[in-house]
Amino acid sequence: MNIEIFGAWVAVFLTLAIFSFLYKDNPFYKIAEHLFVGVSAGYWMSMFFWTQIQPNLFGRLWPSSQYSESGVWYRIYDLLGVVAGNVFPDGGIDKGHDLHFIYLIPLALGIMMLLSLYKPLNWMARWGIAYTVGMAAGLRAYGFLSSNVLGQVKGTIMPLVNTELPLFDLVEPSHFNNLVILVGTVTGLLYFYFSKEHKGVFGNVTKVGIYFLMISFGASFGFAVMGRISLLIGRFVDLLKFSGEQYHHASIWVLLLMVILLGYSAYKEKENPEV
Amino acid sequence: MNDREFIIGSVIFTIAFLIYWIVGHPYFIAERIVMFIAIIGFGGTLIFYTRKAQRGEDIFLRTIPGLKAVEEAVGRSTEMGKPVLFVPGIQDMDQVETVAGVIVLGHVSKMTARYETPLNVPVSRAIVMKAAREACKESYLIEGRPDMFHEDMVHYVTDEQFAYAAGVNGIMVREKPAACIYMGKFFAESLILAETGNSIGAIQIAGTASQAQIPFFVTACDYTLIGEEFFAASAYLSEKPELVGGVKGQDMIKLVIIGLILVGVVLRLGFDMGIININIMELLAAK
Numbered sequence: 001m002n003i004e005i006f007g008a009w010v011a012v013f014l015t016l017a018i019f020s021f022l023y024k025d026n027p028f029y030k031i032a033e034h035l036f037v038g039v040s041a042g043y044w045m046s047m048f049f050w051t052q053i054q055p056n057l058f059g060r061l062w063p064s065s066q067y068s069e070s071g072v073w074y075r076i077y078d079l080l081g082v083v084a085g086n087v088f089p090d091g092g093i094d095k096g097h098d099l100h101f102i103y104l105i106p107l108a109l110g111i112m113m114l115l116s117l118y119k120p121l122n123w124m125a126r127w128g129i130a131y132t133v134g135m136a137a138g139l140r141a142y143g144f145l146s147s148n149v150l151g152q153v154k155g156t157i158m159p160l161v162n163t164e165l166p167l168f169d170l171v172e173p174s175h176f177n178n179l180v181i182l183v184g185t186v187t188g189l190l191y192f193y194f195s196k197e198h199k200g201v202f203g204n205v206t207k208v209g210i211y212f213l214m215i216s217f218g219a220s221f222g223f224a225v226m227g228r229i230s231l232l233i234g235r236f237v238d239l240l241k242f243s244g245e246q247y248h249h250a251s252i253w254v255l256l257l258m259v260i261l262l263g264y265s266a267y268k269e270k271e272n273p274e275v
Numbered sequence: 276m277n278d279r280e281f282i283i284g285s286v287i288f289t290i291a292f293l294i295y296w297i298v299g300h301p302y303f304i305a306e307r308i309v310m311f312i313a314i315i316g317f318g319g320t321l322i323f324y325t326r327k328a329q330r331g332e333d334i335f336l337r338t339i340p341g342l343k344a345v346e347e348a349v350g351r352s353t354e355m356g357k358p359v360l361f362v363p364g365i366q367d368m369d370q371v372e373t374v375a376g377v378i379v380l381g382h383v384s385k386m387t388a389r390y391e392t393p394l395n396v397p398v399s400r401a402i403v404m405k406a407a408r409e410a411c412k413e414s415y416l417i418e419g420r421p422d423m424f425h426e427d428m429v430h431y432v433t434d435e436q437f438a439y440a441a442g443v444n445g446i447m448v449r450e451k452p453a454a455c456i457y458m459g460k461f462f463a464e465s466l467i468l469a470e471t472g473n474s475i476g477a478i479q480i481a482g483t484a485s486q487a488q489i490p491f492f493v494t495a496c497d498y499t500l501i502g503e504e505f506f507a508a509s510a511y512l513s514e515k516p517e518l519v520g521g522v523k524g525q526d527m528i529k530l531v532i533i534g535l536i537l538v539g540v541v542l543r544l545g546f547d548m549g550i551i552n553i554n555i556m557e558l559l560a561a562k
Contacts, residue, residue: 018441025448037442040435048434116405129368129406136369145313153532154559157539161547182540186533192503194336195526213501214493221490224463 008247012254015235020258026265028258054087055095057103057110064092066099156185184212281326285319309559316531321524328520336522341480341498342508345379348454348478349386357453358393359383362443362468364459364483365399365436368406372484375509376459377403379482381410382512383456388418396429397446399439404431440464444471457481457496458505461488469495482508 017032062077069078074092081088109128116125158178159165168176187209190202198206243251295303328334352359361383363376380396387394394411398404407429415424432442444467447455455472457465458481465481465488472479473495481492482500492499500508503525510518539559545551 021444025445030445033441033445036435036438037433040438041431041433044434113402113405125405126409129402129409132368132402133374137371140371142310142314145317146310149317149532150309150313150559153535153539154556156536157543157555157559159547160540160544182536186536189529189533192507193526193529194339194507194522196335197337217490217493220487221494224466224487224490228463228466 005247005250008242009250009254012239012242012250015239016251016254016258020262023262026262028262053110055093056097057106058088059093059095060097060100060103061107062088062092063097063099064094065097067092152185156182158182183208188212278326281323317528320527320531321521324524324527325517325520328516328523331516334519334523336507336511336519339500339504339508339511341482341500341504342511344478344480344498345383345456345512346386348456348480349383349390349392351478352387352453353390353392355453358395358450359387360443360447360450360452360455360472360477361394361396362455362457362459363396363398363403363407364457364461365439365464366460367400368402370460372458372460372505373400373403375506376482377406377410378509378513378518379456379458380407381414384411384414385418388415388420388423391420391423394428395446395450395452397432397439397443398429399432399434399436401431404429436462436464437467440467443468447471447475447477451475452477455479457483457492458500458509459483461485461492463488466491466495472496 014032014035017028020026021029062074068074077088077092081090109131112124113128116122158181160175160178160182165178166172166174168174170177187205189209191198191206191209191213193206196202239251241247243249324334349359361380363380364370364373366373368374368377384394386392396407396411398407408426411429412421412424415421432439446452447468448471452475455468455477457468457479461468461483462485465483465485469479469481469492479496480498480500481496482505483489483492484502484505486502489499489501493501507522510522513519539555542551542553542555546554
């Protein structure tokens with residue numbers, strides 16, 4: 001059995017194990033779930049380290065381009081290299097970066113996060129959280145204002161008098177569509193106005209807003225379901241492919257085995273419900 | 276700083292900027308003037324209402340139905356002797372939805388501490404785990420039940436989106452929580468979580484600003500806080516004046532935006548008909 005066939009059997013087993021959740025929670029699902037959670041947690045940790053921390057942090061603190069054996073900074077590096085040679089290879093880290101001491105700040109914040117494991121100093125982790133939240137808020141304010149506010153205003157100021165546009169067209173721009181965008185945006189915005197109860201005329205206007213929102217949610221739902229169906233078809237195509245002779249009918253055998261075992265388990269459960 | 280000083284400061288800033296503008300505004304990218312005015316204007320509005328709230332002035336916010344449901348859900352869990360499951364989304368603390376989710380978690384954990392109801396918070400990011408733990412710990416301390424708090428009530432599952440969904444599904448079907456609360460940023464796992472929660476008969480409340488996921492929560496949950504309702508809810512529940520004032524300030528900004536849109540439409544109408552000479556679209560095209 002070559003590795004491709006073995007991989008197909010594993011893929012079939014895991015796919016069917018996950019699908020078996022549709023019947024009920026069972027040992028097959030538990031195996032797939034724990035395997036998936038465990039492998040992914042380990043995988044992401046390794047990925048973050050080797051794609052972020054090692055090249056982008058250590059690679060900027062000890063780049064090979066500025067390596068010097070006599071410098072104190074690189075002596076520390078060499079010392080670290082003795083402890084973990086593959087993380088800190090000889091002659092500095094070659095990831096095309098220059099030396100930037102500013103990266104000592106993220107290093108310090110990272111160490112502070114790790115200190116949450118040490119109870120007397122675990123308050124230090126709050127600094128990392130505060131930095132993340134504050135930095136993101138400041139960094140995104142400009143982008144949000146530009147795209148979500150001014151972009152929206154610009155996109156809503158539609159021409160209501162333009163001889164080139166038809167009066168009504170469902171697909172192409174038309175005066176009717178422009179009017180729908182204008183009314184939908186204004187009433188939608190008013191729905192999210194919290195300083196006034198939704199009563200009277202204001203209540204009726206916001207009701208129009210929520211109708212617009214619900215119609216857009218419905219369209220979005222339909223679109224997403226279509227996407228999910230294509231994913232399902234993708235899995236079925238694989239299962240059909242792996243049921244062929246080339247893969248020793250993996251799908252059929254695994255499915256049969258699962259059905260028999262789950263059936264037997266259901267039968268035993270019925271016979272002895274306390275177990 | 277009192278109101279008088281605030282107004283004097285604003286006037287001094289405006290005059291200083293006008294002088295700077297008249298003398299040729301060196302180092303200022305003139306094409307970004309619209310953004311500059313927007314930032315100063317919106318920022319000023321938010322500061323004004325935040326200060327108002329901090330002074331203890333009465334700020335009215337309409338009731339949001341999903342908010343009352345949170346209390347009902349925790350009460351139901353208490354009656355049934357089952358845990359409350361809180362899912363703060365799958366993104367990190369750099370997302371505003373996650374921050375709002377952690378604020379709501381603080382409120383939920385206060386209730387679970389008060390009613391002695393078990394709380395389970397599976398998370399998918401290390402920083403969120405730390406922040407959520409801090410929020411829960413503080414709530415249990417405030418409620419005078421530090422003995423009930425244990426760090427494992429907020430636990431890491433995995434960073435991987437669907438592995439996280441599979442793990443949370445497993446928790447749902449095995450622990451059978453009476454209430455599932457989803458507050459944060461979600462992606463394709465939203466329907467998987469909400470459907471499983473529905474299948475176990477839990478009362479479900481969701482809150483997210485992830486536009487593509489709201490339909491799934493609306494379909495499968497009992498209550499859904501849509502978009503900004505979620506942020507308003509987190510401000511309302513936190514009872515922090517700066518957040519409540521922020522919501523009020525944002526309301527005023529919305530009115531300004533609606534006004535801008537309507538004025539813009541009229542100006543464009545006038546321009547298209549050849550009545551006026553101002554092209555609003557050119558003005559807004561400035562970055």
